[in-house]
Amino acid sequence: MKLREIQIDRFGVWNDLTLPIHSGGVTVVYGPNEAGKTTLLQFIRGVLYGYQRAPAGRNPRLVGHERMSGSLLIEEAGRTHRFHRAAVGVLRGNPCLIGEETAQPAGELLEQMLHGISEHVFNSVFSIELRELQELAGLSSGEVAEHIYGTSLGPEGRDLLAAGRNIDAGSHRLIDPLQQSGELVRLFEQHDELSSRLRSLESATQQHEELCARRDDIEQEIAELKRRLGGIQSQLRGHLFLERAWGPWNRLQECERELDSLPQIAGFPEHGLERLHRLESEIAEARECRDRLSAEIKELRAQWKALPVDDAFRRHAATIKGLVAQQSWLAELDERIAQAQQSADDAGLAYEAVREKLGADCTENRLANFDTAPLSRERLFGTAESFRGALARRGRIRRECRRLAQVCRRKTVAVRDGLKSLGVESAEQALAASRRRLDDLQRIARLELHEADLQRRLGDVRERLTEAVSHNDLPTWVYIVLGVFCFSGIVLAGWGLITGVSTSWIAGGVYAMLALTCAGLAWGIRQHFEVHTAERVAALNSRASKWHTQLAQTQDTLRQLKLDAVIPNQPADQALSVPRDTAALVRQELLFAAEIEELARHESRVLDLKERLRERRRKLDAAHREVGTARSNWGDLTRSLGMPENVTFAEASAWWERIVAAKAGLQRWSQAEEAAALLRTIRHSIHDRLLETSRKIDQSAAEAKDPLVLLAEWQRRLDDLALVRNKRRLLRRLMRDKRREAAEFQSLVADAEMRRNALLVQGGATTRDEFEQRARALARRTFLEDQADDAQRDLEHVSRSHSDLAIVEEDLQAFQAEQNAECIETLKQEAADLEHDIEAAYEQLGGIKHSIDLLEGDDEGARIRFEREQTAARIAQAAAEWCALEVSAQTLHDLRQQFERTQQPATLSEASHLLRQLTCGRYINVWSPLEDRNLHVDDDSGRSLSLDALSRGTKEQLLLAVRLAVIGDLAYKGIKLPLLLDDILVNFDERRTEAAAQLLLDWANQGQGHQILFFTCHPHLARLFESRGVELIHLPADQTATRLAG
């Protein structure tokens, strides 16, 4: 976009001002202070983006209500548009186009020409006043910053920043720079705490030492106590020895003295006195028993004789006993005879009742011969079941045949109606035709897409061709230069010819060579600019021709296909005359095909149904035949059983049950009669035996008695007889035993008397008293000898138990028991006291040893040291990590510095290049740290300086270079807007001002060229540009004609 003219109707100090502007290069607008240069700049901004508050005019009363109006003539892509904008007061106004009518709104067109550059970016980059040039803020945010610093750091920059953040995070996690937090600090503190706890355990060692010393003292004390206790125990043992020895010794002395006074008795029987007493008592007891048994025998004999016995009854007792045993059975037999007779009568009545139901012709013989076996019954019911099953199957198949026939008829009619409604004869043929038409329609659709694509490509090629032809024109100055070269060539050629002929051929040749050079240069320049364009146009033409041919072929094919395609239910002429939507046709054809397919499916189902119906009818015929066979079998069977032929299944079953019941009743009646007769026969035989036995015992009374009464009387008499016989047998056994005992006692008496006499003779006595006196003397002597032996043994035992002590006769003779007991008591008390002290000392020692064991076994120190070693290992690991992080941080710092100086965005690289020119090589590099939108510059000595460290002029030069670089970057992307500079070179020194002016001129002529409007009030700047061929626009000094009246 380029400005061609500024037309101000009213804006600030300006009124009816028209300024034509060159479309390329630098345009310098010169005017003194208050000439309205800044107002002009604001006006341009206002027309492009909307007016800000109007600058102060001449009339203060109109402040805030001033009218702003004007237009800019803008050239864009070879066309010019005049945009006009008017507003009053604080309104910004809307743009409108003057002198042309377009479908596109003016605002939208203007925005399109500004390429989306926002007002902020335009004011920060393209429209710069001196104040804005000095501000960095305009470049540090938003879209401008993205252009300068790049929207992205790039993968390497991201990695560098991420690595730096990781290092910082890792280092801070381990230990912060102030060493107040972090894992390492925690571990150090933990290590110190563990060491402190370990030091606190040293007191345990001191305690252990004290306890050991105490233990030694107590052990010494215990040894002393034990020594004293040993002495006391020794004395006590002596006294106890004397006490124990004196008793046996004294007893021994007394026994020896009494033995000397007793006589010596030899050969006296051992335990003689006891034996004598025992023999005498045996004799007395045996005599007494013998006399008592004799009296008892006499009394038993008298009782035996008093018991009576019936001899006749006793002789037949065995036979009677057998008959009496059958008494209860005989009574039961009578009852069973009555019951059997009653059962026979009942069975006869039941049989008669059943037989009457079967009719009169059913005799007992016929019933007996009737076969009621399970096999016959199974045959009857099996035949009936098969007959009934055949009937049921035939009925089922018949119903199924009827149902299938109805369904088949209904579906056939539905398919026929469907085909008739679609106007086709056969579904299959109609479906094939529909599919063919569908393929044709799809092909048409593809060709239409291809046709549209070819038309689009053809349009693009034509557009690019037009663009290439329009850009083929060379600038006017090129033709002028070429003309100058051609003219110079002709003149020099002529001059050379003249010179060669007239003066010197060498000079002529030189002039000819110059002419050739000029011609060659002209021809070469034109060729250089035109050949490439011609080739491109030729290629585009070739491509357009090729696509045009393809388009024509496609359209022919499409036309032919549309002629061939006949849509059903639509006339062919209508199909050709009316433009049709192919997609709608495809949808219509798809619907038609779907209906046909549905009908075809229904037709297929009807055929299946008919096939199933034929199959069912064949099965029905088979069922008929099966029913006939079953009926024949059933008739044969009923005839064979004597039933009528037309009997039903239920009647046959009931008749069979009655026959079976009647036969069973006949059998039961016959069996009951036979059982009753048998019981009666048995009763008669028993009665005969009773009569015969009774006659043998008592001839007179036997005939008249009932058998059961007779048997009861016999039972009573048998019991009486058995009782008497038992009593007599018992009395005989007692008399026999007592006689035998009496004889034994008599022999005992004789034996004892003989042994007593022998004993008296052995004891040297003739009488019992003498024998007793000699026995007592002997017992006393034996007792004393035993006492003496015991005393001697006790004395020896005491002596052996105290082997270290000796028995001294004099001490025993002088022994005083009471005095000795007192000594023993005293010594025991002392020993007990000492043992108590020792026990207390041992208890104390045990406690101390336990404490020592606890201290020695305490593993708290080991646990703490173990934990401290683990902490130390963690510290080592964390330290290694920290060291790795630190060395990585140092390396990364170097790498980042290198990266920041060499891997900057393209904008800053271009800015470096421009700054170098602006500062005449003093500053050579512009860069910004990663993730930090601050600018730094490197001077020619390699120093890096921040923006704050630069002088005012240098800072302005840096920011100008950055803006020019941003504009260059935007131009590279196709965004070209005029650059408006308002006296920005005032702080530059002379040398850099010249360099800046030259840079602006060079930069404006780069590539397609940039338009620069340079506003200045400084004549030297105006002259500077003017001296470099820039045309000045002088703002009128006297603005009365063009300014509003104040």
Add this chain to the structure above:
Amino acid sequence: MPREPVRFLHAARLMLDHQLRGLLDLPEPWQETVRDAASIAFDRLIDACLDHQVDFLLVTGDSFDARDGSLRAQAALARGLNRLAEHGIPSYLCCGNSDPWNSWMPQIRFAPEVHILGTPDCPEPCIVLRNSRVIATIDCVRHVEQAMSSVESGGVPIHEDSSSRNPIAIRMSGPDSPAVSGTGFDYLAQAGACPRRTTIDGSLTMHYPGPLQGASSADSGICGATLVEVPAEGAPQLTLIPTAPVRWEDLTLHLTTAMSPDEIVEQMHWAAGQIEPSPAEQLRLLTWDLYFHGSPPLLLADPVSRRRAIEAACNNPSGSAPPAITVATHLHVHSFTETLQDTASPLARDFRRQLDAKLSEPGWSPAQCLAESALCSGPWQTAMESALAGLNRDDVAWEAKRLVGKWFAAAEELSA
């Protein structure tokens, strides 16, 4: 007259109640074993003395570490030696650098059969009796070195380095018997802090049994005591009696970058299975040194993946009977070639190149790194210096290079 056969156990560096170094994140069930490893080893030593019915026990220094100030250590020592004394087995100990005589607690009581050489209560040389006959004479070397140096001009290289200080010389006969060798002693029991070793010089056998329980990964291999059996004629026979419940092992593997993670794990698994099991070991601690020709794979760069790989490699190594639980403690990865592949990003290559250059600078050390950092002064400066003092330069290099792969996406892609 031929000498009588003698059998004794020689142990050193008991370091009772001393804790193992360089362990962290040990699972709870094994912490007790590690914590009491030295005590367990000492109990096994006492049991071995009783099982082998030795004539005496010889401990050459460093029975405990005096810096620990552990009452439990000295009490356990006295308890064990007194137990031997109850069975009539005398013990002979000498002090080492870790347990100087002034650090022995006077209140700890030893049985009369326990002799601490070099102390006022123990006259030297000591004689060992069996059935009232002298079967061996034991003396500290400071009493015999003069005699030895005078017998042979070259002398026996007892003081070949600082680790062989205070050795004990044993003559397997009575003082009146003729000397077997020129020095008059048959066995030189060395002390120190070096690995297990044996040197035979003529008829003199010099031996150091190594620590009873390895204290760190430096004490790699089977640790224990030595059963010395001196026959009637001939040189002493030495047999290792394993006692250490915790066994350290260094494993070195040379791998290639082209190996897949599964192949690396399989190689590690195979290497772990090649370790000859020891009947005493309950826990095996492995230190891996993996050498790569090229950049190590990401498997070993990511801590979680690395831990899983190590656990998979240590899981039931073949031939590890009797059952021993294997735990990996450290993994050092070394790379022979420092060039990254072409697919690595230029930034990653530059970073590694500059990192290598910095680490290769002469005089670079972790301490210097600390001095150049913001932590060069502050409350924890001394602690930091102390922590960095024991750092290995390769470990730092590996850790830093691991971070390269983590930070730069291209490097991650390369490793993946």
